[in-house]
Amino acid sequence: MAFKGRKPWSVQRKDVDNFYGSMFESDFVDPRHKERELREIVSDPALIRRFRPSFSVNGRTIESYHATGLVPPCHTQLANGTGKDTHVVLKIDPAEMSALASAKWQISVDKDLRLPSLVSILKAAHLTMFEMVGYEYALSSGGYFVGKEILGDFFLANIGRPRSEIAANALTHFSQFVHMVRPVVGTWSHLDGTMRAMRRALDRATGRL
Numbered sequence: 001m002a003f004k005g006r007k008p009w010s011v012q013r014k015d016v017d018n019f020y021g022s023m024f025e026s027d028f029v030d031p032r033h034k035e036r037e038l039r040e041i042v043s044d045p046a047l048i049r050r051f052r053p054s055f056s057v058n059g060r061t062i063e064s065y066h067a068t069g070l071v072p073p074c075h076t077q078l079a080n081g082t083g084k085d086t087h088v089v090l091k092i093d094p095a096e097m098s099a100l101a102s103a104k105w106q107i108s109v110d111k112d113l114r115l116p117s118l119v120s121i122l123k124a125a126h127l128t129m130f131e132m133v134g135y136e137y138a139l140s141s142g143g144y145f146v147g148k149e150i151l152g153d154f155f156l157a158n159i160g161r162p163r164s165e166i167a168a169n170a171l172t173h174f175s176q177f178v179h180m181v182r183p184v185v186g187t188w189s190h191l192d193g194t195m196r197a198m199r200r201a202l203d204r205a206t207g208r209l
Contacts (some may be wrong), residue, residue: 016155020123023166027116056106063091095190115167117172121181123151150177 055062067089071077072089076097078088090097124144129137137143158166 015159016151019155019159020119020151022172024116025123027113053088053107053109055156056108057100057103059104063088063159065091066091115170115174118178118181119170122146122174125181126151150174168182 031207053064055064065088071089074093076090076094077088078090092100101125126143129143129146137146154170158169161169184195
């Protein structure tokens with residue numbers, strides 16, 4: 001799991017954990033970089049590939065790419081605040097770049113984290129239930145529903161597929177469970193997790209409680 005902090009141990013399959021960790025949880029933790037300055041992002045090859053900043057000047061989008069070798073003379077390689085070249089290259093001639101030095105430039109980093117957040121929170125909540133109620137949770141209706149039908153079936157149907165295909169399939173599969181994850185907008189003494197409440201409701205419906 002990509003989350004940091006205290007980690008109670010829950011036994012799980014390595015292939016399943018790695019699948020969800022690389023496909024969803026790695027994106028879910030991206031907000032930890034929100035305090036970084038923009039020049040830090042464009043100076044770090046890993047962060048460039050991760051966040052893919054976009055550039056525009058006077059409302060015109062300038063295509064960019066990550067430099068891995070020689071840069072064509074008709075393109076401009078950006079420098080950071082110390083004058084050193086970064087790994088970001090703009091598809092604009094250096095002469096035109098100089099002429100636009102005083103123009104209105106905009107650099108933005110946009111990333112939709114709704115799907116990675118939904119999947120990551122569902123998996124984290126599922127594992128948390130083992131810590132809260134023990135491994136008997138796996139034999140409950142709620143444990144079977146989340147562990148097998150939500151997480152397990154998706155893993156079995158998508159393991160080994162291209163990342164873009166997994167993302168498209170995840171949007172269809174997990175969107176039906178969006179109401180299982182609710183943001184906490186206040187604090188109440190009776191606050192109960194959605195996953196735990198769902199488990200009790202399913203157990204009652206099947207006569208386990």
